[in-house]
Amino acid sequence: MRSYKHRLFLAGLALLGVLGGLFAYTQQQKPLDPYEEAMRQRQMYLETFGVLPGELYAEEGKELFFRKGPSGKTLEECDFGLGKGKLQGAYAVLPKYFPDSRRVEDLESRVYTCMQTVQGFKPAQIKRDEVKAITTYIASFSSKAKMQVVPKHPQELALYNLGRELWYHRAGARDMSCAVCHDQYAGQRVRLSPVRSPKQGLGSEWPAYRFEADKLYTMEDRIAFCYESIAIPAPAFYSEPYIALTLYMLAEATKAGKSFEELPFFTR
């Protein structure tokens, strides 16, 4: 309970920080580097509280990880990619094919699956916020890890191909696709945000706490946000398009030798 109160307090202070930051942005004559601004905010958090908001989510996720489900089991009984109970570096090999569920899963859908199959929760009992916290906890064991997403299994290859097709598929009233910005204009700026391609490490910072939104964003949250901003309805969480796109992006980043940032990351 203490952690929730702590978070509420932090949220209030964060809001002040965000307002200050936004004021700085709008008043600034020269474009501010959003990365530098995030690092400045991060430092402010550390100096003021001695802890980062993302760490509090991870802490909450840890409690949920060791919570017993209706079956009496904790998530220690779930294989997250490198075998039961092995969390070190597991996030860096996902999405991958799991023989028990016979499908390719990213970390979020894997948590969702194991909460049902291992812990005995019903889908309606599983809160999105809990999955996010557990995802953050597990991903924190792959902080700065080298990405190792190499599709090999036929289902992984099929989903990689779907991800690539979705990546290039222009659709909706705004004629958008992922590629039209993230390939063609990589290195440039939409408003304040730098646009990156998978080969430049797109996706390396999630899960991350976004101080501007005062929320934690997982990879699926971030993809959903992207779809909303191009006027395409976001996919349902844990559905195949998320896993396919994540697989495509991280496999491309793996080819370019990219690593994850400090996870959970702290960003704008």
Add this chain to the structure above:
Amino acid sequence: MKKAAFALLLLGLLALALAQRYFGDQELEQIKTAGKAYAEVFINQRPDQALCSLHKNRLPADLLPKFLEEQRAQIKYPQSGKLMGDWRKGGAIFNNLQRANCFSCHYGSPVHLGGDVGPSLEKYGLKRGQSEAIQRYTYEVIYNAWAYFPCTVMYRFGAQGLLTPEEIADVVAYLLDPESDFNTKPAVGSR
């Protein structure tokens, strides 16, 4: 004989439909797991969007004349015939993320810091004047950018029904009118 021809026709149509499908059966099932609203956007992709996707936004030269002609044919004009409307209304549309969202990619707005994905529009009207030709060009690019820049990232505001012809004329005025804030006030980020 008639029956056979009819069956052949049906088969032919089926083959055509299959040949033009971008996603396979299994892929369509996977896309549908995301929900109806999402899946419909992808299943109902327009033929010109499909062409751009297929060629990764660089159309081969032999497809260009027909493509450009089809895109041009979609352009409609305001009933009044005036291509420059109310610059104040145009500014509200230009600077709104939910409406035209122009500043996200173009530099030059006195309200928001612009991005650099598209060309800078700083002091657009002062640099180009207000001739009939520049009014028409500006209007048509906003109405259907693909008629000038095939498969570009810029939204096709008129052709996709995102803005009415009158609203586009308002944005043209915001860019061109020498009295407009866009031409009288400094762009955010300028020195």
